[in-house]
Amino acid sequence: MKIALFALLGLVLGTLGGAALAVGAGIAWVEIFNTSNFEGYSGMLVFFTFMPIGAIVGGLGGALLFGMLAFRDTDIAVAREPVRRGDR
Template sequence: MKIAFLAMAGLVMGVVGGATVGVGLGLAWIELFSTSEFEGYAGMLVFFTFMPLGALIGGLGGATLFGIAAFRDHELALARQQMPRQHG
């Protein structure tokens, strides 16, 4: 359950962070390549191309990283339980 929860939390945080980075990259693209602003083309480029791509990549990356981290923590907890106790 912990693994699924952390994967979902990573997904949500990754989507928000990725969308933010996507908007920033889109604005940088517009400035660097002097994209036309005729009829809102520059805004549509940022919010219909860069933001969704950033959200997609960020969501997948966040869910994967948080899921792997939770899975490894779960494996470590099982290994700690199976180790024999040494008294000394």
């Protein structure tokens, strides 16, 4: 259950982060390659091409990353029992 919840969290965070980075990359693309702004073409290019691709890639990458981190519990302390010290 922990793995599924972490994968879902990674999906949400990865989607948001990937979409934001893709919008920035799309705006840079429009500026670098002087894309026409006739009837909002450059805006449609950014928000209908770059943003969905970035959201998909970011979501899958985030879900995979968080899922793998939750699966390999030795790398992160998620639900670890406290260490008990023995009587001397």
